[in-house]
Amino acid sequence: AGTGGTGDTLTIAMSQPIDSFNPFTAQLASSTAVLRLVYPTLTVPAAEDNTPTGELAESWRTSDDGLTWTFTIREGLTWSDGEALDAEDAAWTFTTMMEDPGAATANGNFVANFESVRAPDPGTLVIELSKPQATMLALDVPIVPEHVWSEVGDIAAFDNDRDLPVVGAGPFTLAAYEPNQSVTLDADEDFWRGAPGFDHLVLRYFTDQDAMVEALRGGEVSFVHNLTPAQAESLEGEPGITVNAADGKRFTGFTVNPGARTRDGEEFGDGHPALRDRTVRQAVMLAIDKEALVERVYGGYATVAEGYIPARYEDYHWRPADGERLGHDPERAREMLDEAGYEEGADGVRVSPDGDPLRFRMAVHNDRPDYVQTGRSMEEWLAEVGIAVEGDYIDSGQIGDRLNAGEYDLIFTGWTVNPDPDYVLGIHTCDALPEEPGSMRGDAYFCDEEYDEYYAAQLAEYDPAARADIVADMQRLLYTEAVVNVLVYADMLEAYRSDQISDIRTQPARGGNLWAQDGYWSWWSARPREAETEGGGLSPAVAVGAVAAVVLVGGLVLLLVLRRRGTEDERE
């Protein structure tokens, strides 16, 4: 064993704790990232371009109606304890999720449409669907060993961190766990795709962002993620450190309350009536300077967002044509509003033809600095076109409350988009409207028949190119309606010690990220760089000894000095 990134051990920093190693229940991204290294999935998005490639499944077939999927399972795989890994395990895993609500906690949405899952023979897995599901090749469901997990009584209460090493079948095995401190993984030399480059992988949990970066500088860890723009910039020039600014998987934006209503059309909430007017919504978008956001808020580490799907997913990404673009143009925004009859009042705030002043309440998550800063910028920009916006910087719980109650005008939002965009598209269908006020699946009360038709079409379309066209149309619709507005795709900022790591693979190859990949590529591919010199830096023991000695000597000297002075002083 070793510390830092020396030799055969790779230490990486994580900024989240582990909630559980139970793949059925683990929710936090850090846990998922670890579990991806430990448990296999049926398919995995390729490192190069996110296209689904086989993992457990070597190949797959779909029935014509798209409702029956047959996966052929790779042969000769074993679990880390030597037991055979076959279709039974996969079937057991899916079936458990379908039958035990506790096991559906984390990934239940993937099996929501499953009719049945069978393993007619060890090499074949058959999944029957109740309706077509586009995500069948992106089932992010770790497969667990049946022989171990069938022994577990209550899956919901099982944390999978007692019996180490954990039985898995990924490139690494979970070897040790110090709660709230570190996770140690050992490489599986016999991993079917080839042994990982490092023998050990240690994930250390840091609560403080700055401490984490300092740890990278000091060589305590070899990789950090979740950097701030300032940190990325300052690390950029440092020797031996490589900064990886990956294209974001996430969009940041806000939605406008177009009038909250239920699926049955019952209206509720107190959204500003003027926001039902598309002109106003578009004017809002015209007032915002996304380029400035990228520069000021993200320090340049972001991309201006227009389409709903991040640029990183080239297939689905969409960009408006010049004519339909709603770029930064406050002049045009003012004109549009003037034309539509929103006259400027005495206090510089426009008043709608109905007599409502354009004063909007904007709900912003207070725990996200970029949201807060964006919000404050928007307040100022919108004021310039005569729209008063009052930012409510509140915590996510309250944001949820306001959203559910429909008591907001603008509300911030952001989603991490999976390689398959189905989910994020689905939340804007009319189906996503609440059954009754107070509970909400999406983040906007958007409902458009045309959109819903597109949605159904793309779900049934198994041809990627054709599907991408439909998705583009959906995005155009969202863009012009300006109810769901995206602002930027923030880069994912990571840095690693290139003097310790060589050959690390991003996903996708261009503009890709290392942390939280959909797969295990980065850590599996990382190879130690042959170090020129070992050591350097004091070992902790020596350091402590030295400090103790210094303190001791200093204290003694001080004591003697004071003593001497003391006896002199005693002569009152």
Added chain:
Amino acid sequence: MNHLETRGLTVAYRAGGREVPAVRGVDLAIPPGGTLGLAGESGCGKSTVALAVLRLLPATARVGGSVLLAGEDVLTMAWGRLRAVRWAGASIVFQGAMHSLNAVRRVGDQIAEPVLLHESAETPASAARRAADLLERVGLPPRTAAAYPHELSGGQRQRVMIAMALACGPRLVIADEPTTALDVMVQAQILRLLKDLVARNGIAMMMISHDLSVLADACDRLAVMYAGRIVEEGPARQVFADARHPYAAALGAAFPVVGDPASRYAPRGLAGDPPDPAGSGTGCSFRPRCAVAEDRCAYVDPALWRAGPDRSAACVRVLPSEEVL
């Protein structure tokens, strides 16, 4: 040789940037076995004199003159020698026994402490035995040694203080208002005890009080202080019964004799305020309150003059007028 002799003792406190003269030239002498009472109203400098004897004054005090303990000058003594003289040469019984005893240590330990400190031959066990002996001598059962001060009554605490003062067999004991806070009956007990101990052991004693009648009862000689000075000194009975200085006389008359028709419905006191220690002015410091002041009192600041056999007083009236000018 006198056990204690002060020559021109002066003490000034620095307070608020000013110097406040608290003691202004005090000469005292106590022969072996002698008892001297020091009287005077509150703030006239009695305690300051007592503290000066063992050089216990706070750092803000400036001391002048000399204090001879068995011929040795305390004020110029080496630090180590001074510590040796303290308690072994002269000990003090302080006014408030509750506060003069350490509240968190057992009484016996506190009595034994100076014994262990000053007598290298003593072991903790023998010192504890001695503490028990001492307690018996002051009329307390030896088991009192295990008590904490707060468990004892005022009179008992004062006895503990006395036992402690006797611990190292000093030649001089200074009792600074040993009975002020005590009840009449307990006061009588303590005074009796002190008188007995002094007489039996041949110790010299200086007793301080503002109650002239108490001192007259307990001491051979009396010195009356006023505003930092001794204004009258002489044999106790004489000073009490027939004071030559008007202040001493007033002090004596303040305590009526029960049964004496002269004082029935006729309390006697002294008009005016106690002197301000800082403001001096010229002339006799008692003049503002003196009922028999004369013109010359305004400019003559009288020293102690002979006022009869073996006594002296600091009042111009004790001298024939021509001698003054």
Added chain:
Amino acid sequence: MSAPSAAPAAPDRGRGSPRRIAVYLAGRLLGAAASMAAVTVTAFFLFRVLPGDPVRTMTQGRAVTEAQLDELRRQYGLDKPLGEQFLDYCSGLLRLDLGVSYQYRAPVTELIAERLWPTVLLAGTGTLLAAVLGLWLGTRAAWRRGRVVDQVNTGLALTLWSVPTFWLGLLLIVVFAGTGGFPTGGMATPGVRGPAAALDVAHHMVLPVATMVAVVYAQYLMIMRSSLLTEMGSDYLVTARAKGLRDALVLRRHAVPNALLPTVTLVFLNLGQVVAGAILVETVFSWPGLGQLFYQGLRLPDLPLVQGLFVFFSAGVILMNLLADLVYPLLDPRVRV
């Protein structure tokens, strides 16, 4: 007539009768129990008024179905009426069950137990060092009141006292961590075992403990200083000096024991608060203790976790108060029962 032979009331040697001790103890325990009950009620209702749907927050930003949410609600008992929830909570508390954390999906009691030791280690070491340092420096400052030692001491202490804890921690990281050879966070280097592990932990503790001590010791210093200054004018010290004791002895044997009384109770009272105060230090230094847990709980917010920790921290303070009540009579004979 006979010599005055006083018959002092038998000096109450120390403790007093077992019955009175029992009554005293029972009184204190009852008081502590009452406080605990009050804290329990507060904790429950305070956190129930938190805005937001906990289940929503838990699953924020992830793909979930309504059924999944309902399942979560059921799991956490959030579907029951408030009264029933309160009863559940109270009965749980009696069984030392503080509920299940939303984000860790583990019993809060277990999480606390897991994190207790690091916090105790950190806060304990910090308090101990701060107390020793503060008391020692406070004694010096008081003894040399107004001199350079005093002025430097008090000045430094007050300055450090005025500095926000987390800010100081961050500064220490900037200055000493990484380049300075001290770890920036965490409690141990993974993989270090055996005797080296203790040293390793000590190495990790240097900066957090330094931060803690720097901010806290001033309080002890000031208390000790003023407490000693009040004692300074006391007559019993004059007595001690009159006995011929060296000044150092007067200080050590007489002044300090008396001045220590209020200080020691204060140390105890503070100890309760210090554990909660570790939140900042633990957050800055990634120390895997209760404070950090609390911080994590807050960010979600993880209701059962925050609530459980609130109860736990309060219980800590109550316990320390109780200890202070029990220790004081041992130290000060004047208040012995």
Added chain:
Amino acid sequence: MTTRTGSAVDGPAATAPAVLAARGVSVRFAARGGGGVVRAVDDVDLRVGPGEIVALVGESGCGKSTLARTLLGLERPSGGSVLFKGEPLGYRARELKAYRRRVQLVPQDPGGSLDPRHSVYEAVAEGLRVHHGTLPDEAVRVERALSRAGLRPPERFFLRYPHELSGGQRQRVVIAGALVLEPEAVVADEPVASLDASVRGEILALLLRLRAELGLSALVVTHDLGLAWNIADRVAVMYLGRVVEAGPVEEVLTAPRHPYTRALLSVLPDASAATPTILTGEPPDPARVPPGCRFHPRCPVLASGAAAEAGVAHRCGAEDPGPLPEAPGHGAACHYAAVTAERPEAGNR
């Protein structure tokens, strides 16, 4: 023998109704530290006639202050009643307030009895403001009270604070504060105990003068027999919550009947005293009142065998001589004194 000089009121006011009286007053406290009761005052009868000065003497802790406080309604008696001009004292807030306009307290410690944050003017005017609000002639009244109390010229003291005054001056301010309401009686608790010997006489003379000028009745609490001799008409000696001897000053102090009074007189540090009778032991504890005569454990008469000679020794330990009734003459609650009363005064003095 009875030479009364300077008394403004003729005759010992025995026949007139008492201004202030205690009838069978008992005050009990819960003992500190739990368990038992402290019988601080135990069945006491006492009266102060118009224009009369009564001294209440006794050693520390015998209940003098408690009795004084009870007379002012600051403490509620657990038995008996306080009478003002023959009327029992009511304890409702309004009744007490009205009562306290007419009877005033001069507290023990003049330093502590003045609020350090109130100027002399405010301290004196406080009573007026409590009872009458701010009167237009407040300043005049304050001035008058101050000059009566001997602080002249009064304006010079208006703005002074207690810490700027000498002890004697403070005591005068307190007295002025009581006088400003023109009370009918004052209760002075140790009015000179904390004062310098030289100032003491002046304050006592002031009390006498006020009695002469205003016809005040006064109860003076003290442990100092000399004070009683100095100013009082009658004296009551208290021991352990009881009045054990009472009567005209001349009689009680020159011919004491109770052995306790005798002992007290004998220990006066009076140069001419014969062998003092020093009572042994500590002051008695009101939480543990001995049975029989409460003085018997310390009684020198019993110890010397004189009581046995008189044949009352057995009664001393067993039979409570009972409270001294409220009577104008000289009485003592002592079995021995009762037996020997007829005989000529023996021994002492």
Added chain:
Amino acid sequence: MSGTPARPSPRALARQRRRLALSGFWRRYRRHRAGLLGLAGLVLFVLLALAAPLLVAPGDLSVTRAPHDAYQPPAPAHPLGTDNFGRSLLDLVVWGSRVSLTVGFLATLVSVGLGTLVGITAGHYRGVAGAVLMRVTDWFLVLPTLVLAVALATVLSRSTLTIVIAIGITAWPTTARLVRAQTLAVEARPYIERSRALGGGHTHIMLRHVLPNVLPLVLAQTTLLVASSIIAESTLAFLGLGDPGTVSWGGTLQDARRAGAVSSGVWWYLLPPGAAIALVALSFTLCGRAVEGALDPRSREGR
């Protein structure tokens, strides 16, 4: 006997007395050198806060049209450097003093007011009422301050007022305790009994005697509390419970930390707000101690 013609009215007397007391207080205060230093710092910061609108142009704090480039180290145009928007840190610190001082003062006002009221009442009424009040205080005292403040700040909606309430509510029991102890000490003094014997009722005693005598303590406590309230404000902001919509020192620190300034070499983002907090807190603490010292009867001249 009352012949003096020009007699000052009681009101004039009271005024005169107050002036005298104040000048006396100031004389004693002046003797504490550290206290003068603290006072100077305090005055400086208060003036700064008051003058902030004059010193900082409204546009200077704009996030969209900030006057400078982002993350500039100190330079003449921006003596303390700039933040990520390009706003001058000096402007932020100057402007932030408004919120920080307001929170400090208001929170102190809340806690001192509440604490004094409860303390005096609990100390004066010995019966059941006092006991109950004291129980409540004790119970509040038991709650870990920081945790309670955090919980309150979480529960209440996020705003400056919330912070004021959270700090105020957690700090009052200490004051109440202190005031009660002092009240008990004052009530034991003979002048209270004298006042009762003069016929003074509860209100009279509490207002005329107890309150004036506990006020000095309250004053000293106030200054000390302001210091801790300001620190508490920054702590809450650090824990992410501040109001991100306003510029305060704690908020700026939190922004700096969120931006990763510590590890990015942007020390000027972190240093000024923290130093400002420390300086103000120190100023108040020094003042508080000097006030304490000046009010300490032992340091009074005269008898």
